[in-house]
Amino acid sequence: MKKVLVVLTNTIEYKGTDQATGLWLGEATEFVDEVTKAGFEVDYVSPKGGFVPLDPRSFKYTDKSTMAIYSSSDFQQRALTNSLKPSEVHPEDYQSIYYTGGHGVMWDFPTNPELQSITRKIYQQGGFVTSVCHGIAGLLNVKDDDGNYLISDKKITGFTTAEEILAGKRKVVPFLNEEVAKMHGANFQKKRAYKEFAIQDGQLITGQNPFSARAVARILIENN
Template sequence: MKKILVVLTNTIKYLGTQQATGLWLGEATEFVDEVTKVGFSVDYVSPKGGFVPLDPRSFKYTDKSTMDIYSSPDFQQRALTNSLKPEEINPKDYLAIYYTGGHGVMWDFPTNQKLQQITNDIYQQGGFVTSVCHGIAGLLNVKDDSGNYLITGKKITGFTTTEEILAGKRKVVPFLNEDVAKLHGADFQKKRAYKEFAIQDGQLITGQNPFSARAVAKLLIKNKN
């Protein structure tokens, strides 16, 4: 089994505003580029399935590999147009789950119980639970079989409060990932704002910001090869 489940958002705009948001493109493509070139395959899922919007700002930070994947019919169809619904996922098919970011995830990742169950199932079967940037929102409320938060006592990272302020989105996000992670008992780690940083604690691998997707992928590859 060499399959990874990539989680994407369906949120089109910051709630209460007309500002566009969605998937931060590179957080999906850079990770996918790294894992597929060493033989892993990926499936794409979103809370509702179907259409996945893109954060227009993310196009400012693209490289050739990102544009190659974005241009591919496979990515356009399976990720952006026809992403799977959680009900269509069998956790036993996957060795890891990876939560991408983009501000949209702040609204549809934290409360999706079906994705939380998939995440815990993958974790309990020995798989890896991974995220980058705002994608940590998908991990915050996941509980293990004993009813404890999966992140309690674990070293993790994600988009920091400082980075949220620098991004100018502090007042429009529904919560701060760093605050909730600490509230749920995580040992939240961080480095300089907008610098690559990824950390592993057992089966959890997390990256701080949009520039950390490849680092998350490389840590995962290191463990599974």
């Protein structure tokens, strides 16, 4: 059975503000909907394990399948209440890892050494490293055994600077994903703001924005 490790945030608010953030719900549920229909098993991990908050704005963009997964006892328990700690994960069990978004990930994905280690091991064993939207933050600082950035010289995408400006969050995020990706040698690709776009380069599969989760899933499925 193919297994995917889905990475979720523990960050509750934009740091330095009283604005709530967290997981962008559809970026998890839409991906999970696609891969489970294709016969994949899914586990959930977060930097600290346990509780995963939801970005309240993400409920404006739900559909029937999203709400079905969100309301399931499995998702409520294994994703939102009792997500795994990185120390509880065995990378050899997974064929791929998927980093979800929501602005919260900007604070707890980029500098987590345990998640970076899991990602590197899955990649080294031939697995796929995938992300959507702000989830690209989890890939920005991952390095191979030679100390090179995993995304260097790779075509990738993620939430763009233009989209961050349109979202009204440019001044509250700690960095811009597009800028850091380019600094770390990535060939950053992008399409029109807030339109579905996903791209594959070898074992890397990335989606640009919240409307790209299913596209990432479909590419992953095609490769398995």
